[in-house]
């Protein structure tokens with residue numbers, strides 16, 4: 001295995017104390033967009049530095065938005081989860097694929113009948129938005145695939161019947177392959193369900209409401225009212241978090257606490273490289289400011305422990 005360096009990746013060199021010099025954030029952004037799983041927390045555990053970072057951004061009046069492709073939670077559930085972890089957040093500061101998909105369906109396909117292969121939060125959000133749903137293939141106009149841990153053969157059959165030689169379309173909340181869990185584990189995510197439907201029908205998914213799609217980006221930017229160059233997107237996935245920022249010409253920070261590692265960065269095309277590569281999420285704040293604030297890379301983990309949910 002060849003050694004990965006910032007130089008080999010075409011990144012400007014900056015001293016980090018590690019073997020590989022990397023570019024690190026020096027500027028302050030007007031808004032900080034954060035992925036959640038693998039970036040702020042992993043499962044039910046806050047990741048190191050997240051708590052003090054969010055407190056600092058609140059104190060300095062920066063705008064904050066949390067983005068997640070995970071459609072198994074709604075805004076209220078995210079607010080509850082983050083609050084238990086010690087992070088204060090308003091519902092409108094959370095944009096996940098439930099929010100973006102419901103907004104897109106309401107805007108682009110008003111009145112169309114949807115078959116949601118989904119867990120309850122998405123089903124409830126569709127109902128609350130007045131979007132008609134059905135499991136009758138003769139009525140279904142849109143098959144909506146998502147991260148559904150109740151997925152089974154009967155749901156696949158309904159999707160097949162609706163798409164096979166009918167005029168329905170296939171869309172997805174997100175196209176993540178798996179959702180990361182602590183200890184290096186994970187769960188199959190929506191990409192597996194989309195693939196199963198595509199494999200048996202030959203029909204391709206035509207829209208994805210999660211990162212890196214423009215649907216998610218437009219939903220987020222509408223909540224901020226800022227230009228992409230005023231924002232920093234931080235996440236643990238190259239093909240969702242970083243790709244969305246790259247497509248929007250927004251600066252991006254890849255944090256190495258979830259999906260991506262330096263080998264996957266090395267395999268990524270130069271045009272899709274993150275602006276910054278960070279060992280932990282609070283390193284979106286410059287080293288000079290972190291030093292002024294008295295932050296260390298050791299004490300933050302013990303700070304987070306007291307706020308972990310039961």
Ligand SMILES: [Mg+2]
Nearest residue numbers: 035037038236
């Ligand atoms: Mg993530």
